[in-house]
Amino acid sequence: MMQENCWRPGTMVNAVRKDIFSVPSDIELDPGCRLLRKAGNTTLSSDGLLDEVLVLREDSAIELPESGPSSRSFIVSTELYDSIEDGDVGMFTGRGNVRVILSRRANHNTLLVTERCDNRCSFCSQPPKQNNDDWLLSQAAMALAAFGSEETVGISGGEPLLYGDAFVKFLDFVQKSSPKTDLHVLSNGRAFSDSSFAKKIGARASSNITFGIPLYASLGEVHDELVGAPGAFSDTVKGLINAGNAGIPIELRFIPTQMNLDEIVPTIEFVLRCLSNVIQISIMNLEPTGWARKNWSNLYCDPSIYARDLKRGVRMVRDAGLPVLLFNYPLCHLPEELRDAAVKSISDWKNFYPEECDDCVLKQSCSGYFSSSQGKFHESPRKIV
Ligand code: SF4
Numbered sequence: 001m002m003q004e005n006c007w008r009p010g011t012m013v014n015a016v017r018k019d020i021f022s023v024p025s026d027i028e029l030d031p032g033c034r035l036l037r038k039a040g041n042t043t044l045s046s047d048g049l050l051d052e053v054l055v056l057r058e059d060s061a062i063e064l065p066e067s068g069p070s071s072r073s074f075i076v077s078t079e080l081y082d083s084i085e086d087g088d089v090g091m092f093t094g095r096g097n098v099r100v101i102l103s104r105r106a107n108h109n110t111l112l113v114t115e116r117c118d119n120r121c122s123f124c125s126q127p128p129k130q131n132n133d134d135w136l137l138s139q140a141a142m143a144l145a146a147f148g149s150e151e152t153v154g155i156s157g158g159e160p161l162l163y164g165d166a167f168v169k170f171l172d173f174v175q176k177s178s179p180k181t182d183l184h185v186l187s188n189g190r191a192f193s194d195s196s197f198a199k200k201i202g203a204r205a206s207s208n209i210t211f212g213i214p215l216y217a218s219l220g221e222v223h224d225e226l227v228g229a230p231g232a233f234s235d236t237v238k239g240l241i242n243a244g245n246a247g248i249p250i251e252l253r254f255i256p257t258q259m260n261l262d263e264i265v266p267t268i269e270f271v272l273r274c275l276s277n278v279i280q281i282s283i284m285n286l287e288p289t290g291w292a293r294k295n296w297s298n299l300y301c302d303p304s305i306y307a308r309d310l311k312r313g314v315r316m317v318r319d320a321g322l323p324v325l326l327f328n329y330p331l332c333h334l335p336e337e338l339r340d341a342a343v344k345s346i347s348d349w350k351n352f353y354p355e356e357c358d359d360c361v362l363k364q365s366c367s368g369y370f371s372s373s374q375g376k377f378h379e380s381p382r383k384i385v
Pocket residue numbers: 330331332333353356357360361362363364366367368369381382
């Protein structure tokens with residue numbers, strides 16, 4: 001039976017794109033994904049992998065049945081209609097709302113496939129749960145097949161690779177049913193310490209399946225403390241080596257915190273010297289969500305404090321001929337010479353720009369802020385020099 005746990009953290013106030021909507025109280029849909037149809041699709045088909053729901057404006061000229069089973073296939077909501085494209089995918093929570101989880105208007109789509117994890121990162125944005133949530137993986141497979149994106153979709157957790165061979169089947173299904181969809185999988189990489197598993201994934205991973213794997217230090221004790229799991233560093237490093245040897249394209253991630261500030265340069269050096277098949281290094285500003293909020297005062301560090309190491313690290317990666325990107329940094333928080341490495345990385349459903357940004361000449365290219373930073377986690381925009 002499908003559980004009613006959240007698909008992703010709740011919608012943020014003032015976000016660039018709203019993603020969660022109330023479902024009229026007379027609509028009773030079981031929890032799960034459905035294809036959202038609009039634009040005059042009056043004939044609904046259930047031939048596909050997902051059931052379909054027709055979304056109508058309140059002023060629609062289409063006559064709806066007043067009652068009966070077919071009324072379950074209609075939602076009259078002008079707000080939802082105006083916020084979606086035909087063929088978006090909605091997750092009905094069973095609690096009176098629908099979250100648009102795959103949107104053709106989104107700047108980036110990500111699907112959460114489990115909330116279970118074998119790490120306990122002190123800044124985890126999606127604190128792990130123990131419940132069996134296998135349904136998330138099967139729903140994600142159906143959603144991807146029905147959505148048929150020709151862009152990259154993120155797969156996140158929890159730790160997706162805890163599924164083991166079921167995740168291999170998931171990749172096979174998505175590649176077969178939606179061959180133009182590229183996947184970017186966020187993983188702690190520990191499962192790749194099993195070289196035979198890394199080879200299985202490697203046989204499927206090509207340029208259209210990449211893995212984002214974080215390494216938070218070159219020292220085991222620092223990485224293990226940050227991820228709250230003794231032995232994690234050893235597994236992740238073995239995993240990174242096996243993944244590289246298996247031909248899995250790796251985006252290596254690093255999040256600077258108070259606990260690993262001295263490790264920016266040594267970690268980059270370690271990655272450049274010892275790992276293969278790393279196609280990009282991403283350095284990410286902390287997101288004030290989940291456990292990062294309660295640990296914020298012990299974790300967050302203003303980028304100006306580590307700007308010198310950041311510059312050095314970026315230069316090292318560039319000298320090695322690799323792309324290096326800075327995620328989640330307001331441009332005015334970075335030294336000018338690093339701004340060309342920063343990208344608009346925050347998903348629109350959790351992205352916001354405070355009033356001060358309205359007249360900023362950098363706004364078009366700036367990542368802005370996480371909506372969750374509003375309040376005590378907000379670091380104000382700065383004068384651009
Ligand atoms: S003022 Fe706003 S838009 Fe401009 S750089 Fe800062 S955060 Fe970005």
